[in-house]
Amino acid sequence: MLLVFVLATGIAAVWLRNLLASAMLLGIYSLLMAALWVVLDAVDVAFTEAAVGAGLTTALMLFAIWLTGRQEKPPVRKPWFPLAGALITGGLLIFGTIDMPKFGDPQAPAQVHVAPYYLENAEAQTGVPNVVTSVLASYRGFDTLGEVTVVFTAGMGVVVLLGGLRRRRRTDET
Amino acid sequence: MDVLGHFNYWVAIALAMVGLYAVTARGHLIKKLIGLSLFQTSVFLLFISIGKVSGGTAPIIAEGFTVYSNPLTHVLILTAIVVSVATLAVGLALTVAIKRTYGTEEDDEIEALDRAEDEQ
Incomplete structure (x- = not known):
């Protein structure tokens, strides 16, 4: 629902x-x-x-x-080509899901590979009962550091894009 | 084939296609970004659906529970949500910059302006 x-x-x-x-x-x-x-x-x-x-x-x-x-302006041309592209891609993807394991299946490959290891050992090894937190901050701490770098780069990008324009406009006025 | 067993995946695919359609068919740059974020959340839905185990509970170790859903997909998607907001912020900043430079944010008008500039 x-x-x-x-x-x-x-x-x-x-x-x-x-x-x-x-x-x-x-x-x-x-x-x-x-x-x-x-x-x-x-x-x-x-x-x-x-x-x-x-x-x-x-x-x-x-x-x-x-x-x-x-306000977005009304369309110039009929979007048949993108619509057909989306429908064909979607059809192919749905065809691909037929081979996937059933939703919620405990024996699915994603559930039996390495996930049980973390569920069994995470609390003993990191002392954090929340497995998601322990994987994010401890086992994959470097990835999270990389993520912080991404966010920092994005912030820099926004500042450069918006701040650079303001400076250019100021030089135009003088 | 079980219809209900794959319904989550199908909704994820449908959302992805709505996003793909918005990115390709709509000319307005902010609308394209809305489509992009729909596509991103559809991938999140696919991953979280894969990680769900029937009868499982949230992966926080506590007494009285033995079946937990897969925590690894949750970790991946947590990272992905933050990165998606970062990309969205850069995209919106680019849109604002384009609007200030060209005075429009419809891609066909931008293209026409570019072509007019080339001819000059």
Whole structure:
């Protein structure tokens, strides 16, 4: 049921021409996704999604729309080619899922490979009962450091893109 | 073939295709970014669905529980969510910069302006 709501808000966010409404729908979509993560046992992902997806992304979107414009112009040409491309790709992907293990199957390859090792040893080795936290901060600490680098680079990029323009405009005026 | 057994994957694929359509068919740059973030969340949905175990609980070790969902997909997606917001922020900043330089954010108008500049 939640999945259907998620799909509906996702389609509506793309369908609408008013970008402000689209951004709000994307926020609702993220919040529904967060609820879905709780249902699927991913609580850590759920509160990251609720804070970052529903909060920060919506704020960024609204800020960008405020700086540009809120109305999308009507289409010039009929989008048959992209529609056909999306439908064919989707059909092929669905064909690919037929061989996948059933949803929630405890014997699926993803469940029997290395995941049991972490579930059994994470608490003894790191002292953290939350396995997600222990893998993120301890076993894969270097990856998380890399992630921080990515976020830092992105922040630098935004500052350079927006700050550089302001400086150029100032030199134009003088 | 079990229909309900693959429903999560199919919804993920449908969302990915909505995102793909928005990126390819829509001319407005912010709409393209909305499509991109839909595509990203569809991948998250696919991964979290793979990690779910029937009858399992959240992977926090506690007494009284023996079946846990796969924590590794959760870790991957946590990283991916943060990276997706970083890419979205850079994309939006680029859009704002393009709007200030060209005065529009529809890709066909930008292309027309570029062509006019080349001819001059």
